[in-house]
Amino acid sequence: AQTVTQSQPEMSVQEAETVTLSCTYDTSENNYYLFWYKQPPSRQMILVIRQEAYKQQNATENRFSVNFQKAAKSFSLKISDSQLGDTAMYFCAFMNRDDKIIFGKGTRLHILP
Amino acid sequence: EAGVAQSPRYKIIEKRQSVAFWCNPISGHATLYWYQQILGQGPKLLIQFQNNGVVDDSQLPKDRFSAERLKGVDSTLKIQPAKLEDSAVYLCASSFTPQSAAELNEKLFFGSGTQLSVL
Numbered sequence: 544a545q546t547v548t549q550s551q552p553e554m555s556v557q558e559a560e561t562v563t564l565s566c567t568y569d570t571s572e573n574n575y576y577l578f579w580y581k582q583p584p585s586r587q588m589i590l591v592i593r594q595e596a597y598k599q600q601n602a603t604e605n606r607f608s609v610n611f612q613k614a615a616k617s618f619s620l621k622i623s624d625s626q627l628g629d630t631a632m633y634f635c636a637f638m639n640r641d642d643k644i645i646f647g648k649g650t651r652l653h654i655l656p
Numbered sequence: 657e658a659g660v661a662q663s664p665r666y667k668i669i670e671k672r673q674s675v676a677f678w679c680n681p682i683s684g685h686a687t688l689y690w691y692q693q694i695l696g697q698g699p700k701l702l703i704q705f706q707n708n709g710v711v712d713d714s715q716l717p718k719d720r721f722s723a724e725r726l727k728g729v730d731s732t733l734k735i736q737p738a739k740l741e742d743s744a745v746y747l748c749a750s751s752f753t754p755q756s757a758a759e760l761n762e763k764l765f766f767g768s769g770t771q772l773s774v775l
Contacts, residue, residue, distance in 0.1 A: 549698075577762065586745055588699075588766035632699050642687050642751055642765065643712055646698035 545570045547637050549647035554626055557655050563610075564620045566635030576638040577611065579620045582649075583631045584619050594618065621653075630654045647655070659681065661747050662767035670775050677770045681729070685765070687711075690723055690733050691727030691747040693769070699747055705731065728766040738774045745769040 546569045556562040571622070579591040594602045594611050600608050604625075610619045622629055635647040661680040681688050686707050689703065691693050691699035702721065704711040707728035720739070725731040735742055748767040 547698075578764070586747075586769045586771070588747065589747075593763070609683070638764070641711065643704060643707075644689065644701065645747075646691075646700075649696075650697045 545572075545637055545643075545645050547635055547645050547647040549635055551650045552648070552649040553653070555653040555655055558625060558627060560625055561621060561623050562625055562652065564635075566618045566620070566647060566653075568581065568616050568618065568635070569635045569637060570616070570637065570639065572639055574640055577608070577609075577618045578636040578638065579609070579618075580634045580636060580646075581631045582634060586636075588634075591614050592620065596607060617647055625654045627654050659755070660748055660750050660765050660767035662746075662769055662770055666771050666773075668773045668775065669738055671740055671747050674734065675738055675772060676735075677733045677746050677772075679731045679748030679767060681731070681748070682752075682765055685750035685752045686728070687751045688725055688731050689747075689749045689751075690731070691749065693745045693747055695744070702733070702746075711719075711746040735772075738772075739772065740774050743772055743774045 548567045566645045575596045577594045581589045581591050592602050592604045592607050601611050606623045630636055630653055632649045632651050634649045638644045663678050688705045690702045692702050693699040702716045703713040703723045705725040708725050721735055723733045747769045751764045
């Protein structure tokens with residue numbers, strides 16, 4: 544069975560600092576997708592960044608980047624120049640070839656002024 | 657492009673009552689998901705549909721939960737009877753199978769969820 548583990552329940556960083564959220568997953572499949580979602584208090588799930596497993600290059604979206612280590616089954620999210628609006632729950636998610644999506648338990652991120 | 661629509665936004669019921677949630681996915685999306693998200697936790701998949709067929713319902717408490725997706729479009733999730741531990745946000749999501757790498761910009765779309773409180 545596939546699993547997604549986020550080992551950091553809660554993190555706090557100062558505004559403008561860089562923060563890294565960790566995620567590990569377990570699967571026997573070779574082709575899959577990985578996602579990071581942001582969930583503010585509004586409950587809306589907002590896609591932050593996406594990575595296809597067949598791509599070796601790490602995905603980057605403005606201030607957000609990932610460190611994808613396929614062999615280690617690790618998919619961490621780095622937020623650079625953090626902003627107050629980045630405060631939210633962050634979920635790592637795995638999608639297999641059957642489009643089944645599994646989420647981690649989340650990391651609550653606080654950006655402090 | 658219209659998003660995934662869910663209703664109601666909030667629902668408060670007493671235990672042992674029944675409740676139903678509705679989801680209208682993005683037009684053309686074949687796959688529809690219902691997730692249960694308990695406060696402070698990640699979403700847990702309850703059921704996954706591909707068109708009007710069930711792909712995975714292994715975590716759906718079938719003694720009280722039921723879901724259907726008639727005609728492969730809208731879907732309803734029902735709880736009968738509700739228990740206190742069913743208090744959660746119920747998220748609906750839909751996805752499509754991209755035909756090309758260019759379509760992979762965003763594969764999965766979520767609704768805003770229904771917050772259920774069982775008293």
